[in-house]
Amino acid sequence: MRMTVLRTGPLTVLKDAGRPGHAHQGVAPSGAVDRGAYGRANALVGNPPGTAVLECTLGGLRVSFDEPAVLALTGTDAVLTVDGVAAGVEEVVHVPAEGTVAVTMPKRGLRSYLAVGGGIDVPPVLGSRSTDQLAGVGPPRPVPGDVLPIGGLPVSSVSSVSPSTPDPQESFEVDLGPRDDWFTASAIETFLSAEYTVSPASNSVGLRLDGPALTRSRPEELPSEGVVRGAVQVPPDGRPIVFQADHPVTGGYPVIAVLTPQAADRAAQLRPGARIRFTRAPG
Incomplete structure (x- = not known):
């Protein structure tokens, strides 16, 4: 076919x-x-x-x-x-x-x-x-x-899958770290309470967010280290970037938190102008 x-x-x-x-x-x-x-x-x-x-x-x-x-x-x-x-x-x-x-x-x-x-x-x-x-x-x-x-792969029985509608909730669960200690206590509080807006500059590499800048507690440069999908990296301007599927292998800015896998999927459906908040994942 x-x-x-x-x-x-x-x-x-x-x-x-x-x-x-x-x-x-x-x-x-x-x-x-x-x-x-x-x-x-x-x-x-x-x-x-x-x-x-x-x-x-x-x-x-x-x-x-x-x-x-x-x-x-x-x-x-x-x-x-x-x-x-x-x-x-x-x-x-x-x-x-x-x-x-x-x-x-x-x-x-x-x-x-x-x-x-x-x-x-x-x-x-x-x-x-x-x-x-x-x-x-x-x-x-x-x-x-x-x-x-179109391949001739073995196709199993057609499944019945429950439909999924985009969740209107604007909160996205994260696990803090691994570099949350590079930010002030007030920056962590801001990150977990402030509203951010998805920038038009966003793509499948990362969601760029407009909102309150996050202040570092450490001024030195961070050596490049591995990053994953859902990592929330904070560049020098203090405004977070949420890495998506086509993210780079490494990043040189501190990662304040990482979205849960389910939150990363939801973030993939955010359009420019969408308003979001971050919240700690349970446990």
């Missing part, structure tokens, strides 16, 4: 579970920005975990298939349409041969995940089909006219 890309919208890339194990080569894991939504999309169409999908930012994607296909769309409230007819959200959709599928612009959320039964079978790079937009590793971004092969 083949899928032809007709339109990509603002940004469409290929994503899977990422390429862990290459940090020593300067290559970050990358992978889907919202891992929960990515996993649900594959489960709905019966794909094994780790299968490649399309990650679509703010809708606008349009594709067609030369054979009947099974699809699912997750992550936002964007609607999947088949030949112009709304077909559903967070549910299995059957598409006839030569059918045209489109993803509408979501009213809530940022990134939608389009899974196809069998998976997108482009050649992997370092064991992954994820496009890393920071390092430039992985398959290139699809463009109109591209024809993407």
Whole structure:
């Protein structure tokens, strides 16, 4: 089976579970920005975990298939349409041969995940089909006219997965550290109480936040050290950056806290202008 890309919208890339194990080569894991939504999309169409999908930012994607296909769309409230007819959200959709599928612009959320039964079978790079937009590793971004092969992977029974709606709550749980001791007590209090706004400069590398600056207790430079998805790094201007899936392997500024995995998934759906707060994770 083949899928032809007709339109990509603002940004469409290929994503899977990422390429862990290459940090020593300067290559970050990358992978889907919202891992929960990515996993649900594959489960709905019966794909094994780790299968490649399309990650679509703010809708606008349009594709067609030369054979009947099974699809699912997750992550936002964007609607999947088949030949112009709304077909559903967070549910299995059957598409006839030569059918045209489109993803509408979501009213809530940022990134939608389009899974196809069998998976997108482009050649992997370092064991992954994820496009890393920071390092430039992985398959290139699809463009109109591209024809993407759909794999013949063993497909399990189509799953019944509970839909997930973006949580309207604005609090994001974090574990403090590993460098919270580089900040004053008042900075920690501010971090855990103040409201921050997502900057338009945000992307899949990191969420840049506007709000109160966080004051350091130590003036010296921090040697570069490893960072992870969800790490909240504080550069010299004192305004936090939340690393997302395409984050660098190392960072040279202190990390005041790290989002829980569930909070990191929710952060992947934040649009510029969204207002958020941080709170300590239980325990």
